[in-house]
Amino acid sequence: MASQSLRKIIHIDMDCFYAAVEMRENPSLIGKPIAVGGRANQRGVLTTCNYEARKFGCRSAMPTAQALKLCPNLILLPVRMELYKSVSQQIHAIFRRYTEIIEPLSLDEAYLDVTDCQQCSGSATWIAQEIRQAIFNELHLTASAGIAPLKFLAKIASDQNKPNGQFVISPDEVKEFVRTLPLHKIPGVGKVTNQHLLKMGLQTCADVQKLSLPILLNQFGKFGKRIWDFSHGIDERPVQAHRERKSIGVERTLHYNITTLEQAKEILPVLYQELERRTLRNKPDIPLNQYQKMGVKLKFDNFQVTTLEKSAVKFQYETFVSLLEQIWQRCQDRSIRLLGVQVNIPEQIAKQRELW
Incomplete structure (x- = not known):
């Protein structure tokens, strides 16, 4: 330390950045529930929403159709990236x-x-x-x-x-703040992980401090090490001014575990749309047809993770459907608590464009 x-x-x-910018640009929106995101009839999701909308239960990454049910008067604005x-x-x-x-x-x-x-x-x-x-x-x-x-x-x-x-x-x-810190406040600890921790009798970092590291590693894999480190006030990561992004991904920890491929396919369109949006936002100078390596990630109910990647494929929805169908065979009757998709950034193209 x-x-x-x-x-x-x-x-x-x-x-509420995007929404705040929109309210600044159009002051008549101030005080009204607004959100920035995709259309409901196109399986859109909210990118962000202001605090008036959040009072109705709206939140980022929520399907637009669901948000409109919670807040019928929600003013939906298109993304102006x-x-x-x-x-x-x-x-x-x-x-x-x-x-x-x-x-x-x-x-x-x-x-x-x-x-x-x-x-x-x-x-x-x-x-x-x-x-x-x-x-x-x-x-x-x-x-x-x-x-x-x-x-x-x-x-x-x-x-x-x-x-x-x-x-x-x-x-x-630091020592006292960490000791009393609820584990659900740790970045990356979602609802399901927190429920698992609670079942183990772990509610605060002080509880983890009484535990040996191998127990957390056995339950959560590599993420167990991070929980243990943070619970002991250890974080050696520096602020990195120049991080070279190698991939772009989207993943969702599910509100409830799923058990069938059909359930996963219902979630996939939302993930794919968000992945496409993030890719265009982060690398606007690289056309989608230049990406050739895609991947799908699953996290099982026992917190084990498996990823399937494939090269020489097209950045299109059908590619991820095919990868999902292939990786699903690894489930072996285990339920799924997290589903993710990712695309690898083509290194050579990215470096060439930086030189230009």
């Missing part, structure tokens, strides 16, 4: 006034390492306040921030006082 406690990490998370990218670039320009060590997680979320920043007397808390104020003054948007010496704690902290707030976990507060 010695070297980790010297780091000053800020996690910035814009508040170029606009959001432009605003995101303006946000990052503000970040760069303080540090070049920026790890974007999406257009509206990023880690900043301000350990060596001299502004604001070197105070990460004041830096975060200045960044949020600049975003508000210059872009008329609000952001939330988390400040901590560890990445996962900074991410958790940014959610503590949302919207338009911030929360600080100082180095000397």
Whole structure:
């Protein structure tokens, strides 16, 4: 913990970003339930929604048809990706006034390492306040921030006082904060994983601290190591300013386990549509017909994971249907708790375009 406690990490998370941009562009939308996403008759999903819509139970990644049932007066707006990218670039320009060590997680979320920043007397808390104020003054948007010496704690902290707030976990507060932290707050611990942990009698990180690592490895595989590390206040991951993305994927932890191929095929269209959207968003300069390696991922009820990848195939829905049918043979009467799809970015093409 010695070297980790010297780091000053800020996690910035814009508040309902796409919806907030739309409300800024059209103030008449303020106070009304709005969402940005695909159409219901095209099996669309919500990309984001504002807080008025969330009061009705709407949330990101929810099928649009379901959201409209929960909120019949929901104002659905089409995705304007170029606009959001432009605003995101303006946000990052503000970040760069303080540090070049920026790890974007999406257009509206990023880690900043301000350990060596001299502004604001070197105070990460004041830096975060200045960044949020600049975003508000210059872009008329609000952001939330988390400040901590560890990445996962900074991410958790940014959610503590949302919207338009911030929360600080100082180095000397890490031990106590982690000890009382509910396990469902750990990034990556979904509802099903948390239920499994509760069945094991594990509710907080303090409970995990009493457990030996092999038990978690046996129950959760590699993810068990992450749960154990985070529960002990260990996160050695640096803020990576230049991460080379090798693949793009979409996965969903299901609300209930499924047991048949037909059930999986009902979920696949939503995943495929989101994968296509993310691919075009992250690599707009690479045509979909240039991708040749696809994959499908399953996580079983015992938390074991299997992935099937295939090269020299087309980026089309039928490819993923075929992969799903093939990988399903590995189930062997086990139920499925997670389904995912992914595409590998063609390295040579990506590098050539970067040189251009």
